Amino acid sequence: MKLLILDRDGVINEDSDDYIKSLEEWIPIPSAIAAIARLSKAGWTVAVATNQSGIARGYYNLATLDSMHARLRELVAEQGGEIGIIQFCPHGPDEGCDCRKPRPGMLKRIAAHYGVDLAGIWFVGDSSGDLEAALAVDCQPVLVKTGKGERTLAKTLPAGTLVFDDLAAVAAHLLQ
Numbered sequence: 350m351k352l353l354i355l356d357r358d359g360v361i362n363e364d365s366d367d368y369i370k371s372l373e374e375w376i377p378i379p380s381a382i383a384a385i386a387r388l389s390k391a392g393w394t395v396a397v398a399t400n401q402s403g404i405a406r407g408y409y410n411l412a413t414l415d416s417m418h419a420r421l422r423e424l425v426a427e428q429g430g431e432i433g434i435i436q437f438c439p440h441g442p443d444e445g446c447d448c449r450k451p452r453p454g455m456l457k458r459i460a461a462h463y464g465v466d467l468a469g470i471w472f473v474g475d476s477s478g479d480l481e482a483a484l485a486v487d488c489q490p491v492l493v494k495t496g497k498g499e500r501t502l503a504k505t506l507p508a509g510t511l512v513f514d515d516l517a518a519v520a521a522h523l524l525q
């Protein structure tokens with residue numbers, strides 16, 4: 350199974366240090382939407398694993414989060430593709446859940462959903478926590494320079510991390 354797992358904020362859509370608190374603040378990266386559609390049409394399953402501590406912080410609610418994900422699905426479908434499972438962690442940093450990246454709980458749930466092993470599956474993110482979550486379950490850590498990616502690139506990266514400008518470049522590599 351060709352499975353690709355994506356972080357959301359900073360990879361699929363623009364990120365903000367003030368969180369993405371409303372549908373209006375959810376600004377897709379156009380080339381990322383096109384990349385997801387291209388991958389999907391080429392037989393890839395594209396899943397998402399996203400930290401959404403803004404829920405626990407009271408910045409927005411589940412209905413708002415669902416509206417962002419409905420919009421994401423709509424935009425990809427308009428280009429003939431589809432998004433697979435979207436896993437999110439609604440918890441705050443102090444709740445000790447197993448799903449908040451850098452813990453790999455969401456990646457494990459995605460693998461279980463599709464009945465696949467995570468070893469070597471690419472997980473594309475913009476933050477250190479994404480890369481650490483990947484390593485925790487033997488996924489291939491992939492950093493993109495969009496979102497917080499440039500900031501992450503300025504720090505020491507885990508050995509073996511692949512770096513691409515953006516999701517479109519990741520898709521071009523996978524589809525070459």
Ligand SMILES: O=P(O)(O)OC[C@@H](O)[C@H]1O[C@@H](OP(=O)(O)O)[C@@H](O)[C@@H](O)[C@@H]1O
Nearest residue numbers: 356357358365366368369399400401402
């Ligand atoms: O990149 P993904 O995982 O899709 O989502 C990240 C967001 O949930 C937010 O995560 C927060 O981190 P804290 O949760 O406050 O540590 C901050 O980095 C925000 O800027 C960011 O929008």
Ligand SMILES: [Mg+2]
Nearest residue numbers: 356358359475
């Ligand atoms: Mg991110």
Ligand SMILES: [Zn+2]
Nearest residue numbers: 438440446448
């Ligand atoms: Zn969680």
